[in-house]
Amino acid sequence: MKSGQKSTIYDIAQKAGASPSAVSAALNDKWKQRRLKQETVDRILQVARDEGYTANLQARGLRKAESGLAGMVLPDHENRFFAELSQQFAREAHARGLCPAIVHAGRDADAQLSSVESLIAYSVDLLMIAGATEPLGLAHTCRKARVPHVFVDHPCAEAPSVVTDNTGGAALLTKTLLDVMEPPSSADPATWLYFLGGEQSLPASAERILGFRQQTKAAKALFDPGQVLACGYESDKAEAALAALYARLGQLPAGLFVNSIGCFEGVLRFLSGLPEGDIVRSTFGCFDHDPFATLSRFPLRMIRQRADLMVGEAFRQLDAGTSEPRLIRVAPELV
């Protein structure tokens, strides 16, 4: 070996007086089936250690048509949930002897697609896709490339998917909030529980709104479309929407179900301008979790998505080897 160059099995073979294939077998614990002499193996291993040999994984991958890489694409680490997802993914991948390759692809469908293609081009052994904007195209690409894949957070109609039980979680949070609130009177909108944030058109929001409505109806036989303020996911929008509501009611609503942590930030900003007395009469909940949000200056119920369980489920799907569409819902917890 030239000094400084990484050594190859050929270098090892030469120094150990053996053949490349023997080296390969020795290094991969395949020397039993190849029936190499223990002595030869020891010699090889010794040289390898001396040389500080490490396999070229690209070469191996090329030969074996796999890579030892576990690919994950996710939008961004904009919140704790995605951070937890990626961390858990890394853990599980590692446990399977795979090297996690995590790619942030944003929310743009094209960017996500090209990330997936790129990962596939590296022959990743599996692919986990979180928060897909257009899952169908991605699934199609994975399928064509015969890469085991699973969707997380945003489901795909044509592939295994693991999602939070949005409806159930929303119902749970809604019920919890209604339980602590004064009974709403249909005559006075200020006594209602409002749903703030998200997009009606997105499945996740729609499901949460469904859970919200179910419980609202069940508990009080009162549901008015005006209770749902689907203003989008940005904190600015949420802040503005709440400000408008406040102006309209002349006060805060009796209860507020905030649909995401981003929106909650907007809510907090709006509330920071309000006197203490205005706030204490209201009840707040958020469908998302952040350790610091727990510590805000008023009681707050939060729904925490179980990233750990979800990734676990997702790997189970991958292990099962089926690429049949299948939707698994994981119940979030109330914090």
Added chain:
Amino acid sequence: MKSGQKSTIYDIAQKAGASPSAVSAALNDKWKQRRLKQETVDRILQVARDEGYTANLQARGLRKAESGLAGMVLPDHENRFFAELSQQFAREAHARGLCPAIVHAGRDADAQLSSVESLIAYSVDLLMIAGATEPLGLAHTCRKARVPHVFVDHPCAEAPSVVTDNTGGAALLTKTLLDVMEPPSSADPATWLYFLGGEQSLPASAERILGFRQQTKAAKALFDPGQVLACGYESDKAEAALAALYARLGQLPAGLFVNSIGCFEGVLRFLSGLPEGDIVRSTFGCFDHDPFATLSRFPLRMIRQRADLMVGEAFRQLDAGTSEPRLIRVAPELV
């Protein structure tokens, strides 16, 4: 091409009536220097598109002795800072036409080393290492493999490193806090500004303590070792340490410099059990940033590390191609 198999340049060559090398050149915008006929190129490109061809990056990497992968290893996404680092890394890598491969390796030195080795085995084109526990070993490994590398957050004495200007940031925060506090009296420890969290033995903490001490001395000619409570980074420890201090003083100290967001969580937990009146007399600061912490129920000064600038600097080091040790400090901002 067999149906369902990924097509290769040979498939394309055949269908386009050209040679593999021509296909390769056409696909890589090298057909000018190879002087292929425009017509041939068009034919090749057309076929490639029809086949949905994508290059096998492992094969390319093997041949070119590179990979197109940008490797990053970082401890965990336990806080916003690391999340921002990885996100920014992904962005910059992408901008350079590299595919980011981000690996969470925890705080364990061996785990970090094996992650680095693994990444190197994939022939990553560059390596960014954040929060290294034992940087020297990692640097040595990178050096031997001739992989451009840079350390972030935790510096390495033998490689380019980009860190937050801890001393400066701490000085800034300290000064800011002292400015709003009543002038401390050396006679009464309850009027002092305390430093809470971190480990004296760790460079980052030591630097912050230095900044803290400098400003404390400069402003008031008062610095007592008892002001520094380096209780570690865990929230539990911080909570306990603050509780002990509270018990000793019979009240909260006049000012508190909290050394990390984790510790701050502990502080918040302790404060949540205290009456409002106890809290308002104190001044709080935190060397770390979290959007929700901003919105706590008392004013709070925070230092935000500039992950964006740091990653930018780090890439600049990588681009410069030097592996000379060099320490770059990036000033954090006061929020």
Added chain:
DNA sequence: CTGAAAGCGCTAACAA
């Protein structure tokens, strides 16, 4: 203007 051929480092079938 273009094709043939070598070879990146590895694994696995086939010989011996």
Added chain:
DNA sequence: TTGTTAGCGCTTTCAG
């Protein structure tokens, strides 16, 4: 018990 060899898919000389 071991060595030789083909070939994974690509890029890049070199020879037309």
